Amino acid sequence: MSGGETSVSEADGNGGIMGQQKNLEGYVGFANLPNQVYRKSVKRGFEFTLMVVGESGLGKSTLINSLFLTDLYSPEYPGPSHRIKKTVQVEQSKVLVKEGGVHLLLTIVDTPGFGDAVDNSNCWQPVIDYIDSKFEDYLNAESRVNRRQMPDSRVQCCLYFIAPSGHGLKPLDIEFMKRLHEKVNIIPLIAKADTMTPEECQQFKKQIMKEIQEHKIKIYEFPETEDEEEMKMVRKIKDRLPLAVVGSNTIIEVNGKRVRGRQYPWGVAEVENGEHCDFTILRNMLIRTHMQDLKDVTNNVHYENYRSRKLAAVTYNGVDNNKNKGQLTKSPLAQMEEERRDHVAKMKKMEQEMEQVFEMKVKEKLQKLRDSEVELQRRHEQMKKNLEAQHKELEEKRRQHEEEKASWEAQQRILEQQKLDASRTLEKNKKKKIF
Amino acid sequence: MAASEVDVFANEEKRNLELGGHVGFDSLPDQLVSKSVAQGFCFNILCVGETGIGKSTLMNTLFNTTFENEEASHYEHEVQLRPQTYDLQESNVNLKLTIVHTVGFGDQINKEESYKPILEYIDAQFENYLEEELKIKRSLFNYHDTRIHICLYFIAPTGHSLKSIDLVTMKKLDSKVNIIPVIAKADTVSRSELDKLKIKVMSELVSNGVQIYQFPTEDEAVAEINSSMNTHLPFAVVGSIEDVKVGNKMVKARLYPWGSVQVENENHCDFVKLREMLLRVNMEDLREQTHARHYELYRRCKLEEMGFKDTGPDSQSFSLQETYEAKRKEFLVELQRKEEEMRQMFVNKVKETEAELKEKEKELHERFEQLKRMHQEEKKNLEEKRRELEEEMNAFNRRKVAAETLMGQALQGCSQQPFKKDKDKKNFFSLPSACSLTSGRNLN
Numbered sequence: 070m071s072g073g074e075t076s077v078s079e080a081d082g083n084g085g086i087m088g089q090q091k092n093l094e095g096y097v098g099f100a101n102l103p104n105q106v107y108r109k110s111v112k113r114g115f116e117f118t119l120m121v122v123g124e125s126g127l128g129k130s131t132l133i134n135s136l137f138l139t140d141l142y143s144p145e146y147p148g149p150s151h152r153i154k155k156t157v158q159v160e161q162s163k164v165l166v167k168e169g170g171v172h173l174l175l176t177i178v179d180t181p182g183f184g185d186a187v188d189n190s191n192c193w194q195p196v197i198d199y200i201d202s203k204f205e206d207y208l209n210a211e212s213r214v215n216r217r218q219m220p221d222s223r224v225q226c227c228l229y230f231i232a233p234s235g236h237g238l239k240p241l242d243i244e245f246m247k248r249l250h251e252k253v254n255i256i257p258l259i260a261k262a263d264t265m266t267p268e269e270c271q272q273f274k275k276q277i278m279k280e281i282q283e284h285k286i287k288i289y290e291f292p293e294t295e296d297e298e299e300m301k302m303v304r305k306i307k308d309r310l311p312l313a314v315v316g317s318n319t320i321i322e323v324n325g326k327r328v329r330g331r332q333y334p335w336g337v338a339e340v341e342n343g344e345h346c347d348f349t350i351l352r353n354m355l356i357r358t359h360m361q362d363l364k365d366v367t368n369n370v371h372y373e374n375y376r377s378r379k380l381a382a383v384t385y386n387g388v389d390n391n392k393n394k395g396q397l398t399k400s401p402l403a404q405m406e407e408e409r410r411d412h413v414a415k416m417k418k419m420e421q422e423m424e425q426v427f428e429m430k431v432k433e434k435l436q437k438l439r440d441s442e443v444e445l446q447r448r449h450e451q452m453k454k455n456l457e458a459q460h461k462e463l464e465e466k467r468r469q470h471e472e473e474k475a476s477w478e479a480q481q482r483i484l485e486q487q488k489l490d491a492s493r494t495l496e497k498n499k500k501k502k503i504f
Numbered sequence: 505m506a507a508s509e510v511d512v513f514a515n516e517e518k519r520n521l522e523l524g525g526h527v528g529f530d531s532l533p534d535q536l537v538s539k540s541v542a543q544g545f546c547f548n549i550l551c552v553g554e555t556g557i558g559k560s561t562l563m564n565t566l567f568n569t570t571f572e573n574e575e576a577s578h579y580e581h582e583v584q585l586r587p588q589t590y591d592l593q594e595s596n597v598n599l600k601l602t603i604v605h606t607v608g609f610g611d612q613i614n615k616e617e618s619y620k621p622i623l624e625y626i627d628a629q630f631e632n633y634l635e636e637e638l639k640i641k642r643s644l645f646n647y648h649d650t651r652i653h654i655c656l657y658f659i660a661p662t663g664h665s666l667k668s669i670d671l672v673t674m675k676k677l678d679s680k681v682n683i684i685p686v687i688a689k690a691d692t693v694s695r696s697e698l699d700k701l702k703i704k705v706m707s708e709l710v711s712n713g714v715q716i717y718q719f720p721t722e723d724e725a726v727a728e729i730n731s732s733m734n735t736h737l738p739f740a741v742v743g744s745i746e747d748v749k750v751g752n753k754m755v756k757a758r759l760y761p762w763g764s765v766q767v768e769n770e771n772h773c774d775f776v777k778l779r780e781m782l783l784r785v786n787m788e789d790l791r792e793q794t795h796a797r798h799y800e801l802y803r804r805c806k807l808e809e810m811g812f813k814d815t816g817p818d819s820q821s822f823s824l825q826e827t828y829e830a831k832r833k834e835f836l837v838e839l840q841r842k843e844e845e846m847r848q849m850f851v852n853k854v855k856e857t858e859a860e861l862k863e864k865e866k867e868l869h870e871r872f873e874q875l876k877r878m879h880q881e882e883k884k885n886l887e888e889k890r891r892e893l894e895e896e897m898n899a900f901n902r903r904k905v906a907a908e909t910l911m912g913q914a915l916q917g918c919s920q921q922p923f924k925k926d927k928d929k930k931n932f933f934s935l936p937s938a939c940s941l942t943s944g945r946n947l948n
Contacts, residue, residue, distance in 0.1 A: 088589035088590040088602070089572075089588075089589070089590050089591065090590070091567070091571070091590045091591065091592050092569060093567060093568045093569050093593075094569060095568040097566070097567050097568050097594055098594075098779055098784035099545075099547070099594055099597060099783045099787060100594040100595040100597045101784045101785075102545055102597055102787050102788060103540065105785070105787060105788035105789070106540055107533045107534070107537050108723060108726075109788055109789070109792065110533045110537070111533050112723060115529070115532050117529075136527070137521075137527055138523050138524040139521045139522065139523050139524060163518045163519070164520070165519065165520045165521070166520075166521050166523055166527070166529075167523075168523060168526070168527060168528075168529055171530045173532065174518065214807045214808060214812050214813065215804060215814055352527075352528065356527060356529050356531075357528035357531050359535075360529065360532060360535060361532060361536050361539055362539070365645070368645075369645045373641075376640075377640045377642075380640045403635075403639075404640075405831070405832065405835050409835070412839050412842075416842065419843075420846055427854060427857075431857055434861050435861070438861070438865060441868065442868055445868070445872045449875050449879070452879050456882050456883065456886060459886055463886065463890055463893065466893060470900070473900075474900050477900075477904060484907075484911060488911075
């Protein structure tokens with residue numbers, strides 16, 4: 070499968086070989102590369118798919134509107150929450166938003182009906198199926214012979230809304246997160262945070278994180294950076310997980326400022342006030358700093374997991390993967406090549422064995438033939454001998470008989486002669502007597 | 505698959521929405537860029553040109569450093585490619601640069617195969633990438649990309665046009681890699697000669713259908729400079745890493761008795777243009793073209809060669825799983841067929857041999873049947889003879905007995921005549937007739 074190795078000498082710089090460090094003695098110009106990358110990416114435009122999951126009434130639609138400062142769900146395009154649903158649905162809305170010359174195709178995936186039924190067993194299944202089907206679409210697009218654009222509709226982030234009960238995670242929450250944490254980046258959020266006091270919220274958060282750890286749920290993790298400043302920020306965020314949010318579609322005037330908030334008789338809960346809730350942190354993290362990382366983790370981790378599982382299944386036809394772990398570094402085609410080689414070797418062996426058996430049988434048969442030939446020959450010889458002996462015997466008997474006969478006949482002749490003489494004498498005597 | 509089970513209400517129209525404030529996703533390009541910078545960049549240059557034409561010098565000049573390169577001899581009996589990888593850094597940008605030189609290019613007497621090692625090397629890098637891409641467990645995001653992003657083709661400044669090896673080589677490579685032709689050692693050509701040469705070279709490339717790299721003009725930011733540069737191709741370059749004092753500055757130049765050729769003086773040569781285009785303006789486009797065009801073409805051809813199709817005979821598109829499953833089925837069927845073939849061959853062999861052996865057996869039996877028959881006959885003969893003898897013996901015995909009895913009676917009659925009764929007389933008289941009858945007969 071590889072060519073050109075005859076003419077290429079060693080050290081071909083593959084697989085992360087360290088190159089020689091060289092110092093530049095003057096202006097070269099490739100430092101401009103990032104700008105080139107920047108320009109091209111702006112020209113291409115960006116895509117992002119965000120999924121929101123949670124029981125109805127937790128303020129998902131409101132939060133989306135607040136995050137993107139737009140009316141994704143409006144009277145003309147009512148959100149799924151206003152529609153009647155009998156089963157869990159998965160609905161997507163695509164919107165194109167522009168800001169500072171940057172185009173973003175935003176897909177919001179909503180899951181109305183989740184957790185609303187009396188029996189919620191398997192209500193996560195449609196969600197899993199949706200995510201898998203998007204992976205499948207991408208896998209097929211990526212695997213085509215003719216690839217042109219590869220539209221990416223894979224779910225890159227899942228905001229999971231936890232009801233503010235104040236006590237801990239519900240079994241449904243745990244079940245859902247356990248099943249989806251290896252398919253999508255999960256960011257758990259405490260919804261309607263304005264129904265808890267800061268202390269209650271703190272307790273609640275601690276409890277939730279404890280349970281998440283207990284159940285070994287892998288929620289989205291912020292990547293380590295080398296930058297000190299960034300690391301400080303990341304650590305601050307980590308301390309406040311899960312983020313407690315409040316969303317609002319209404320703008321209220323507070324102290325002369327127009328803010329998004331929720332008006333209560335006792336005051337206004339401001340969405341963007343860091344002391345009231347963690348909304349700002351969420352927005353900054355989700356949109357302003359980690360959107361690209363969410364996409365990268367989806368592409369490099371979750372999608373790759375899906376893909377390797379899918380291809381391994383195809384290659385091994387359901388054979389237990391653990392046996393073949395070491396072989397996953399091959400492509401299915403290389404795998405088939407190897408199988409073919411094995412098969413050729415097996416066939417050769419089989420052929421040899423069959424050949425051996427055949428030879429042996431032929432030898433046996435020939436030997437048998439020879440043996441029976443010898444046997445028959447022997448018998449023939451014996452019979453011949455027998456016959457000869459009998460012949461001889463007969464000869465002897467005949468000879469004896471002849472001898473006996475000859476001698477007896479000779480005797481008889483003498484006797485006859487005597488008889489004749491005797492009868493003549495008797496006749497003579499008779500004649501004499503009569504006279 | 506899952507799509508049929510899930511009730512996906514796809515709101516497919518893409519609505520344009522107005523934002524009521526600053527959301528902040530305009531930082532997306534910055535996020536992308538900072539990630540790329542953190543990862544580092546790869547760039548791979550292939551230099552094709554005769555020995556001594558100035559490839560190494562140009563690289564040193566271009567990157568303002570000294571890349572170690574042993575001088576090549578003219579006696580290589582085939583073209584070899586020597587890649588070298590370097591880690592460079594300019595401001596915050598880390599670049600893993602691989603420079604591949606063709607050693608011995610143009611030195612052989614028979615240059616017909618000269619382009620082959622180059623083609624093979626380029627294909628091999630595509631192949632490595634494709635292999636990685638097809639693996640079940642793969643890591644593309646930290647794969648060291650060795651695919652050639654740019655091929656600088658060095659044209660000798662002597663002569664009035666392209667050499668035939670230049671045309672042949674560039675024609676073979678133009679669908680595989682981005683080619684920028686450069687006229688080397690431009691300081692050995694006068695201005696007018698250079699202009700003529702450039703025009704001639706470009707027209708020859710056009711008339712032979714060689715596709716060289718065009719600087720992109722879609723992006724407004726760079727459209728102007730790129731389109732103007734396109735008209736200056738091929739770039740006439742001079743390389744030098746020696747510093748020469750010109751005026752009160754130290755500049756890179758080549759010192760001749762009649763003056764100094766300043767590398768970075770745009771009146772003297774196109775070096776600056778090359779550097780601008782190659783590194784400062786279009787590096788990312790070169791990388792993109794390599795991946796999106798040249799590599800895709802290679803991949804498509806390779807997959808088609810291996811029998812992959814996007815659509816089946818009934819124009820239904822295959823999913824990857826279906827394709828692999830189909831391939832696998834085909835593969836298993838073939839293996840089975842081979843097995844069957846072998847078995848069949850064996851069965852035939854066995855049948856043949858059995859037939860032979862049966863023949864032999866038959867022969868043997870026939871032979872022995874024959875012998876048996878012979879035996880039977882002999883036995884019969886013997887039996888008859890025996891019977892004959894017995895009969896004879898019996899007859900003889902009877903004769904003997906008869907004769908003896910007769911004799912006995914005769915003797916009795918002779919010695920005891922008076923005592924003979926008439927019965928005896930009668931007996932005596934009746935006997936001889938019997939006696940003589942038999943004796944007469946027996947004497948035969």
